[in-house]
Amino acid sequence: MNRRANIVALLAALAFLPQLLAFRADKKPLNIKTAMTKLKDGLKAIETNAADPKKHPQCLSGVLDLEDAVNGAKLSDPPLAGKQAKEERAAYVRDYRKAMIELQKDLLDLEAAVLDGDAEKIKAACDKVGSAQNAGHSKFNPRK
Numbered sequence: 001m002n003r004r005a006n007i008v009a010l011l012a013a014l015a016f017l018p019q020l021l022a023f024r025a026d027k028k029p030l031n032i033k034t035a036m037t038k039l040k041d042g043l044k045a046i047e048t049n050a051a052d053p054k055k056h057p058q059c060l061s062g063v064l065d066l067e068d069a070v071n072g073a074k075l076s077d078p079p080l081a082g083k084q085a086k087e088e089r090a091a092y093v094r095d096y097r098k099a100m101i102e103l104q105k106d107l108l109d110l111e112a113a114v115l116d117g118d119a120e121k122i123k124a125a126c127d128k129v130g131s132a133q134n135a136g137h138s139k140f141n142p143r144k
């Protein structure tokens, strides 16, 4: 694609962005802080219970709750959206949603590891989910 075609494609994508974000209108967003606190506590519980196969059903139900929480919270606008320059706000909200989608993928990997009943895999998948915190927070929840 030449430069002009790239610019046209970019402008078309930006023009479509508000409609794209409006597709969440029929879903009720969840409070991000509530979901994140659930994520932190739930992950800790899964890590603790991973070593005991009798507790794997509990881990599975826990990971499903976390998937629900993140799915709901990805539809909320991050608190700092309102602080972005007006022309950058929609892209900031879109980037937050994409980061949360990556987090959902990591949670699905965790779910698969629990189904396999493999404590090492569960631990590694929990670490991967937890490591999303630094990257996610540096852009969307920086320390005040």
Ligand code: HEM
Binding pocket: 032, 033, 036, 037, 039, 040, 043, 078, 079, 096, 099, 100, 103, 129, 130, 131, 132, 133, 134, 135, 136, 137, 140, 141
């Ligand atoms: C894609 C990755 C992530 C993003 C984009 C993200 C984004 C955010 C945002 C925007 C908030 C502020 C919510 C508010 O004040 O209303 C927040 C808070 C929080 N997040 Fe995350 N987060 C991510 C991953 C994680 C992970 C993996 C954990 C823990 C395992 C986590 C734990 C928390 C906690 C505990 C809070 C509340 C902090 C407080 O006390 O104010 N986050 N996160």
